[in-house]
Amino acid sequence: MKPIRHLTRAAVLAVTFTVPCVAGAAVDEATAQALARDLNAALSAATGVIADLQADINAAKVSKSAVTPDAIASAFVSRYEKSVGKPYDAAAKDVSGQARDALHKAVRETIARHEGQIVKGGPDAFVPAYFRAQVLKRLNESALSKAVKVYATNRDGELINEDWSVKTTMKNSPLAGEVAGLMKTGALEPVAKRVGDRYLGYWPMKLAPACVTCHARNGLKQTEGGFGGALVIEVTVK
Numbered sequence: 201m202k203p204i205r206h207l208t209r210a211a212v213l214a215v216t217f218t219v220p221c222v223a224g225a226a227v228d229e230a231t232a233q234a235l236a237r238d239l240n241a242a243l244s245a246a247t248g249v250i251a252d253l254q255a256d257i258n259a260a261k262v263s264k265s266a267v268t269p270d271a272i273a274s275a276f277v278s279r280y281e282k283s284v285g286k287p288y289d290a291a292a293k294d295v296s297g298q299a300r301d302a303l304h305k306a307v308r309e310t311i312a313r314h315e316g317q318i319v320k321g322g323p324d325a326f327v328p329a330y331f332r333a334q335v336l337k338r339l340n341e342s343a344l345s346k347a348v349k350v351y352a353t354n355r356d357g358e359l360i361n362e363d364w365s366v367k368t369t370m371k372n373s374p375l376a377g378e379v380a381g382l383m384k385t386g387a388l389e390p391v392a393k394r395v396g397d398r399y400l401g402y403w404p405m406k407l408a409p410a411c412v413t414c415h416a417r418n419g420l421k422q423t424e425g426g427f428g429g430a431l432v433i434e435v436t437v438k
């Protein structure tokens with residue numbers, strides 16, 4: 201896509217709506233839905249980059265140059281662009297643009313903090329879920345968190361790390377009960393709905409053979425094809 205057209209559209213939007221600080225403001229439901237979808241796609245792309253490195257991390261075969269913040273950020277951006285078919289526009293002046301920018305920064309900071317650990321490697325030294333949790337922690341502490349929060353969690357009794365329980369990750373969220381209820385069903389269909397002044401995007405994770413094998417090594421018995429946790433996006437709506 202031509203960047204010029206993008207710029208023009210962004211400029212028109214900026215003039216049409218005076219939005220001084222979108223990240224702090226509640227958005228309408230359609231905006232919330234677009235934001236949640238885009239953020240889910242971007243986060244899946246970022247987690248996918250680390251998932252692809254698992255065999256090499258476990259074998260301590262990752263080269264230093266493959267895990268610089270630049271290298272990982274550009275790998276995740278191109279993975280996102282392939283999956284959604286549009287550029288990763290982190291300069292867009294809307295809330296989705298701000299979310300992309302915040303996510304890009306969170307990924308870079310997480311990698312900068314952990315690149316030594318990744319290169320050193322060893323069995324399950326740096327797994328996708330751990331990476332995602334570190335990225336989400338940064339995202340949920342950024343200015344963006346006034347508008348949107350993201351959680352990755354699973355049911356009690358099926359956690360490798362208790363820190364990622366609903367009770368802990370969603371401690372201050374009005375959606376905690378709703379999400380616990382959805383996870384209880386174990387259904388694998390995504391859910392999108394409004395709950396009070398929040399928009400909820402809920403994406404269940406389906407267990408693939410690689411998830412089950414690695415989780416078993418970490419003491420968790422699961423079944424292939426079953427429910428393996430959920431990614432939750434919470435947007436404050438008008």
Ligand code: HEC
Nearest residue numbers: 327329330353354359360361364405410411414418428429
């Ligand atoms: C290479 C090993 C490995 C693979 C592959 C893997 N996981 Fe995990 N997963 C872990 C470990 C280890 C943790 C705990 C991470 C931590 O302590 O932060 C974890 C944590 C999680 C969590 C957070 C809740 C919890 O139990 O702590 C979810 C959800 C999850 N994994 C889902 C998946 C799914 C779905 C897949 C496959 C698509 C997958 N994982 C693949 C090792 C793995």
